[in-house]
Amino acid sequence: MTSFPRSTPEAQGVSSAAIGRFVDALEREVHDLHSLMLVRHGHVIAEGWWAPYSAAAPHALFSISKSFVSTAVGFAIEEGLLALDDRVVDLLPDDLPEAVGDNLAAMRLRHLLTMTTGHAVDTIGRVDESQHNWSRALLALPVELAPGSTFVYNTGATYLISAILQRLTGQRVLDYLTPRLFEPLGIADAAWEQCPRGIDVGGWGLSVTTEDIARFGQTYLRGGEWQGTQVVPAHWVAEATARQVPNATPDAPADNDQGYGYQFWRNRHGSYRADGAFGQLSIAFPEQDALLVLTSGVQSAQIELDLVWEHLLPVLGNHEILTPDAAADAALTARLRGLTIPAPPGAATSPAAIRVSGREYSLPTNSFGLTTVALTENLDGTTLALTTATGVHELRCGYGVWEPAESALVERPQPVAAAGAWVDDSAYLAKICLTGTPFALTVSLDFRADEVTVNIEQNVSFGPTQLLHTNGSAA
Template identity: 70%
Template sequence: MRFPRSAPEQQGVSSRAIERLIDALESGPPSVHSMMLVRHGHVIAEGWWAPYRRSHPHSLFSISKSFTSTAVGFAIEEGLLTLDDAVVDLLPDDLPEVVSDNLAAMRLRHLLTMTTGHTFDTVTLLNEREQNWSRLFLALPVDAAPGSTFVYNTGASYLLSAIVQRLTGERLLDYLTPRLLEPLGIADAAWEQCPRGVDVGGWGLSITTEDIAAFGHTYLRGGVWNDRQVVPAHWAVEATRLQVPNGDFGGVDDNSHGYGYQFWLNRHGSYRADGAFGQLSIAFPEQDALLLLTGGVADAQRDLDIVWEHLLPVLGARELPADATAAARLARRLETLRLPLPVGDDTAPIAARVDGTTYALARNSAGLRTVALETRPDCTRLTIVDAGGTHVVDCGRGEWTTGTSSLLGNHDAPVASAGTWSDDSSFLATVYFTETPFAVTVSLDFLGDGREVTVTVDQNVSFEPTRLLHTIGHAL
């Protein structure tokens, strides 16, 4: 543990207020995976919603951008770059045959501030079929003058990573390790790569909640960690202050209050590193506080609104009187957080009849071919076969059973699963991919005598439709 721990009241925050914050976060669909609140350099509240755990790294999505920005800051400090370097000079081997005037005018600062002149997020065109993503990015039309308008552009963050790798000869993760990760005690970080082995920059970093806290606190303290200047002081300030407008500053949407160097500015004088589906590192400079959230949230603005309503007003300036009763109750609450298990009975009248039966599924866009349930002494085994192979998920009864699954990708990933009979003829399984925001629910609704089943698969959050499958299966 890299932070000292403290009772909330010692740092000017009421334990009762933190409980109300948790109540509000839990008032909607189950979506929060972890929370850590840091005040005056002390962790005053921390919790993980089971089956998520302290030791689990979590996919950060676009919080990764803020780490990419930090790498650029180091490269500038070391004299490898300047903000006004032309992008065409930084990647000369990847240029299109004809360089437009707008492309020629694009500078490093435009990549950092999402003002490249593109009219859409270029990441939508980056894919595994194209090996050289830098060349693809630079070949796209630049319709507006760079610097003229803000358009969120994850492809620009990728290009920052490619530039750092070209100049240093190291992938971004390796470049950051001695400069940032090791000083902050961040070990076992992982970063997704493009087909050419470039860290994707705009997403793909996985670290733990306390790792994110160490990073966020370093910026909150002007780049200092444990009395050492880790991030260059000027970069810690410039990256997190207003660099470009990105909307109506009077609005209630926290995506419209300005942008720094791969950091968002919020209302109330705060700023954040922000990743899709509820990965949030919210810094309160005026209150010397930091809130970390990970999750699987469809609308992160809801969580931000909850923070403004329930946390910001209680970040008092002075130590509060001790409240041992409330502090103990909060501690118990934080130790017993859990995402809801599927609700129902361990058995159903039809369970024995369908046990071990394989059902062939009608042709479907998800590519699933067969499904089967098997009752075992300690779990119910769900077996799904698709074009990628056989996926076996052991669903605990009244508890999460851990394992691995490749159900959502090309490789096995850690999962926690539980299942139950939700009524006399329906089995419901929930599978959390515990190093990601993602969860799937699989519903098997058996018809008549059990020779036919309706199979529905839903995902909690996604950039695509969350209904993955709804089809009929017949017993073989």
């Protein structure tokens, strides 16, 4: 058996009504929730996906990927391929700069794992991703501080670990982990982005389902054991999730200064987490024997963590079976089955709809690369057509419902879902969820005479969230 057993919350000592109040709080404060899974005593007691996101669809993990890389290191050490105090210059001898400084020479594997490489800033942002050899580019950067002296979150460090593992094993980290971790846990169809040399990018890029994340988190919660089998070495689990180094930095959120392990974060309240950008979280509560997985699209996960401590943690203290509450359990189940991201509010049509339907509007050169837009009204709905250098991207926008599709509008072909509405007599608003990622685009078209104002915003970003604001004219 590789799937989680399911249980009512009360049978595992948790109130269904209390979980419902936690979901209420999440929906009040967080506007782009994608999934939730709560595990207690090894049983899933609550799970839900906000449409158009679904249980079967893989989701980009961003830096939760780092915790999987850490696990690969644990296996490699157990197999005698590595040691924590191995020097990085010895592990990647073919990628070194001509002059190796003292700090680079002193850098060890443990410094990569604990983000104490001696770099003053994250190195990945200082490397042009079009470069063929990322390892060589990263190792050529200045190492300003003594390794081990200072914590600086450094995704480039995790990439170097991935490169080291591939050099030593002859396999991508994904392939190395498959028989050791993914297959024992029943994780299928995992995918990992690669650099130009075919090395898994390590610090991000892994995509799996919500339940896959939970299987991984539960294995760590149980000391490396999954359903009676020791999968990950127990000593590695203990070390990786312990406070290996202090990580307090100026203005750090409350749960980002509790210590850092081997690619895992320590939290308040005796818990720890695997953490990915924009609200991808696997939070382990060892004292409460519980695990919470969230995927979402939020700029900062601290808001989610604060809600966990306020609303969920207090109801996880009871280890006794509670009196069954069939009504509350049924209400929670119905609530979780009906979760959805609200579609844009407004009208199905407007006075402008017939006038603009099928007309193509040309746009000036812009950073988004959008050349034309068109909106077509049909009896069965609205079609938004956006033209870029890669072609015409047509998306059916459901009214009050999400219309799934595949589109290459952003970067590559990927699953999306769109919904839209007329927000007033002349303006149409569409939301496009990139359902394998945290990202969603809001496209606003305001039609005036023979012109259109186009605005495109992204819900979360490492940079500006407004991607385009321009005017176009009818062709």
